[in-house]
Amino acid sequence: MKKIVAFSIFMIFILFNIDKADAQNNTKSEFTVSGIVTDEDQLPIIGAVISVKRDGKITGGTTTDSDGHYTINARSESDSLIFSYLGYIPRNYIIGGRRVLNVEMRSSITGLDEVVVTGYQTISKERATGSFSKVTSGTLDKQRLSDLNTLLEGQVAGFTGGLLRGTTSMYGTTQPLYVVDGFPIENVRYDAYTGNATEGLPELNMEDIESITVLKDAAATSIYGARAANGVVVIITKKASKGKVQVSFSSTFTFSPYSYYKDGLTNSGDIIDIEREWASNNKSLQGTDAPAYAQRMLDSNIYPTQGITSILNYYTGKISETELEQKLNTLSAQGYSYYNDVEKYAKRNPFYQQYNLSVGKTTDNNMFKASITYRDNKQADRYTDDQSIGVNITNNLEVTKWLKLDIGTYNYYQKQNKQSYDALSPGYKYMPYDVLKNTDGSNYTSLASSRLTKDNYALISDYGLYNMDITPLNELGLNRAKTNSFQNRTYGRLNIAFAEWLNFSSMFQYEYGSDQYSKLSTKDSYAVRSRVNNMASRTNNTTVFNIPYGNIYNTVDFYSKAYTLRQQLNFDKTFGQKHQVTALIGNEVRENKYEISNNTLFNYDPDILSYTLIDAATLAKGVSPFWGGTFYSSDIASRSEVTNRFVSYYGNAAYSYDDKYLFTGSLRWDRSNLWGTASKYQNKPIWSTGLGWNIDKESFMTIGWIDRLKLRTSYGIGGNIAKDKAPYMVAYYSTNANVGGTQGSISSRPNPSLSWEKTTTTNIGIDFALFKNRLSGTIEYYNKYGKDLLSSTMGVPTEGFGYSTYQINNGEMRNRGVEITLSGDIIRTKDFTLNSTLIYGYNKNKVTYVNVEAPVYYLQIDYPTAYPRIGNPYQAIYAYKWAGLSADGLPQVYNEKGDVVSSVPTSLDAIVYAGTTVPVHSGSFSSNIRYKDFDLSFMLIYETGHKMRNTFLPTLGTSYSSAAYSYITNITATNKDIVNRWRTPGDEAHTNIPRIIFAESPFYSSDLYSIYANADINVIDAANLRLSNISLSYSIPRNICQKVFLRNARLQFNIENLFTLAKSDEAKYLLGGYNSPNYVWGLYLNF
């Protein structure tokens, strides 16, 4: 478990810990001091750093070997030895007459002698007044380090769902800012799914993470200025400790069985039952016209399923009643045949591999570290996988006494394959009784004749169009998308010490990223055949294929570039032994830029790289007489480019008196090009101030069991921006395909009062450690008040903007909360330890002011965040009040007058608040149990107090059918609860599930689905408890390790997301609780 790491920053810090109490006489001769460094359990600490300090300067150092033993040269008995090891409280000894010095170090994991790294500076937690939460590599060891997103889950109070302390903005960014080794990173990448550039989490070798510090309040974050209102996550990577070369290797294998929640779905029997009901309720199948009607329905394939087709065949007389019954019974008995086939033939069990190798060495004036991480992920889709390699190299060089140079580079290469065809949406309507393999073992084909209307189908042969059959299992491997990504991040940092108390640092980071996406749609695929047919036309009685039949090749090139330049002057001096002042001022310039270009080639030959020119201008005008294909200019090419620039000035200062009383202040100005002409709004500074009191340092504090006690409070303003809003009139332009020239439309009207959003945070916190640091924790209260938040205002229809909303700075919103972190070493003996951590976060969000009301009732339900109601949380769910089923089995709700209705109430007064989607209470409970070489740990994550809209409804929706020229009931697999629906009068007394109203029924109306789906009975409790991780590790005994030159070795087995408990099956399903767990095997070696 012991990581052989020391922190350079840590080393600097040691400077302040000189114990001057017992100075002794000097002697001039050199001598050696040796000893063993152990932890509280008397186990040797490997790689602890021992430095010799003379006259306030470090003059030499060494590290402990694998037995925890060290030997070091000293010249004077007044020299002191400083023992440090990450996660432990450093210790200082004046050598005096001692030649053997055995040291027992105390763990600081539960203590407060940590440092806090804000990215701009490193300060001792003891001197901080802000709210910080720190997660160290020791804690992260318990889990698989696969992605940053899940890493912090349950680790930080107040951090839930990727958001810190709730939502603080309505339209701006809500994610915290991520900072790696001092540089903010907005990893903008191409998202092939949306076709847009999206801001993601930074890419890095996860095993390199030394610590993650989450900055929560204004005092902690205001140094980050206009982007800090959502909190800041600061990641620091590992450094090598002094001594011999350190090599670490690890590998993990993760297996996740394929799972699909078919048990919650209607099976074949349920579906046949519904299809029979469709027939028996259909008046048109009852008269003498029934055969003709049935034949027309068959011809137009409005319901292209085996069940309804068989029923209609019976009505036309093609099959007898016995044959029909036989057929329906056979189908009925198929269970989940389609889903089983999908699992068997179209999916696989995801499997993820990860390897990491790192090498590091630190000498007196150089520190080197390199790591390489390789990942190979195979996803459930058989042709979806990715491989990546990340190489991280850092070197810190002390050029002279006063000049330090750090350089680092991170290179990441990733290759992804993405299957574009999914058997679960195969391009035709399937039912649970359908198959992917025929009984003879051949692949099932959905025939065009079974889906298309009779006359559309006739076109294929009449006009020589391409076949429209779909064979799902053949399609799986076709049209795969590939993405090759490369990212580089390189930084240099120069640190010049003018004096011991004044230094200047200048740093520059350049980031480059490229994503090259390509998708070759082969001519065999249904997608190409369908596209070619859809764009064909007739000229002089011959069919013209305006898109030539052949491969279609789509490529997207995405480039991102960013640089950050920062210059900073740091001051740190103690006056008269008690007055300690630290300050910094600096300036930062940042630019982010990205470009996307998208191109499509038709009839592409991947071997000779040729393609056919098409007449896009004509196609865009609409030429197809057959199935009405549409062609847009972006189907040929599109480009976009964005550049953002920021210039900032900042400074902060901290004063502490006798380490007891702390005062901090911070100020920052930000300006950016995002606000273009309206620079008058850019001059508002972002600032904070904080106070702290280390009560335990007071002389009156003589209570023995209190080791630490600190009270701190802070107040300040954080900013936030919405990048896509501007104060001036903006129009966007494109080419008009119909009449030529450039067409433009106004995307935003002049809105001259736009400015930064401002969030004021008050934070009060208590840090404590009791009973020899056995119980430690933090209790915090915060009140974040967002003012001038961008909130939406509905465009005025008469002003011509009735469909759009625009944003003005007039929203106000409050987040109040309490956060508690408690950590206890319940048992602490040599062989057996048990410690537990409880994290609790309470967050209450309330919109205190907006000047908007939903102009139309359904917007309140569909876009609740666009029309917040004062007094309710921002992320609210609004619903109709459910009034039970009618005597006819129709859903009913209360309207604004309290009347029971079966139609959509159109008054806003009928729409009630039904809960918030953000957990009010969240947190985790984790425990770590060590017995000798075994380590068992687990983490339970809980969230309560929030709601979700049930979208997995036991009812049938409505979809538009081009064959029927109207909306029809979408008969398809749905929530299995539909079997408990209303069927006969009286059922309304014991079920809330409405009867099925088919499109052919006189009751049919769009309102029925709307009121049921949006009723408060379908707003369900989202409270959940999840065993997010359980791990068992075994550290191979030291004597075995030594035989194979290992410093230590560990085997670990994890299960991720073993179970989820939720209030209902629907909630569990929607929370992903039915997904199968991940099983992880890991091996960790240190040489």
Place this chain on the structure above:
Amino acid sequence: MKTNIFPIKLLFVFVLSLSFTACNDYLDILPKGERIPTTLSDFEALLRDEYGTHRLDASNAINLLNDRYQTIANLNYYPLTKANYMWDENANRIELNNSDETMYYASYASISTCNLIIEHAPTATESTDAERNEVIAYAKVLRAINYFYLVNFYAETYQENNAATKNAVPLITNANIGASYQQLTVKGIYDFILNDMQEALPFLKSESPTPLHPNLGTAYAFYARVYLQMSNYTKALEYANLALAENGQLYDWTTYYSENKTQIETPDSYTTTASPTGHYYIENYYFRHGASSYSSTENPISVERKAKFEDGDARAAARWKVRTVGTETYCVSTTRGFFNAGGITTTEVYLIKAECLARSGKYSEAMNELNKVREKRILSEKYVPLTASTEEKAIEYIRRTKDNELILTIIPFADARRYNTETKYARTLSKVVDGQTISLSPASHMWTMPFPMGAIKNPGNGTIIQNVSK
């Protein structure tokens, strides 16, 4: 404290660079792909935005006339459609029109664009005065056209004796957020329309850059339409003649028929043929989309409605074919492309001219104009020139052709409202539904459409009063 000389120099560099980066130019870069409009062509481009500026969705007028066929499922799905289509006088359409209505929203969006151009074009850069005046003139004509549609949908039809007292629609002439407006009278809106036209006319040319830019022909044709709606037949005739002098071409649908004969005549084949009626249709003065602004097929019509076309109407035969879907039989669209459902064509002007002539007793001249259109529509084997000896007969023939030619546009609705004010031409619509005869009287309140709730409840800087009780 020992200090080094070299680092002190660096300190100067640091201070210098601090002041250097303060340079404002660094932050003055603007986003790409979008732009703050400044040049005249930046503003002119707004006139090429078909979705934003050139759409007319008069669906509910078309539903009221039963010109479009609605399936039972659609009627169940859209209660407002059902109320209009089934002439349900008890239905509270104000409540049913409970959200947005494209007629209102798209028309005012177009007006806003016109207002923006009228306000900003005078100071637009990179242009001459003549160019600026021309762009402003386009915007004024388009604004007038929008107000004409709005007033003929949401307010009572123009009648000389009461136009000054009847409330009409909001008049807004500014594109700023929070711009104030006033709901004028019918006369007020017509006066505004005529004023806009008068101001625009001197700067228009016979040729405009695209069919989306009104030319002189558009202005004359629109004048003819406005004066006809005001029952000012002399003025209407005068402008109709001016318009036809600019463009009098008629498209020959009988040729189209013979070119696509096989497809048109094969009973069960619903493959569409390319419609010639797009942006560059030779009859266009000005092109404006109907409800959809993309290439599509037209709305279906009922079998009864198709029967109202003349025997041998090639255009109708090419456009719809009877089809049974499920339990319902109606005529589905068989041409695909763009349809000028909101612009102005020569056909309409010929028929305006015909009516004006008939109104002044020149029946044979009126029939001549009508026959010019019919000749290009009715297959030669069925074509017989029409004659009339009374105004009523002449109007009957003209109206039949106009209703059919301009089906699925707002014009037959506007005409019906105009005729409804004249006893001899007022018509009661009737049909049989499930054995019951239902009807819509010329005096019904349903001929005026209610404003959508979205506009009433979010009125902005002004107030809007409904012109109809339900």
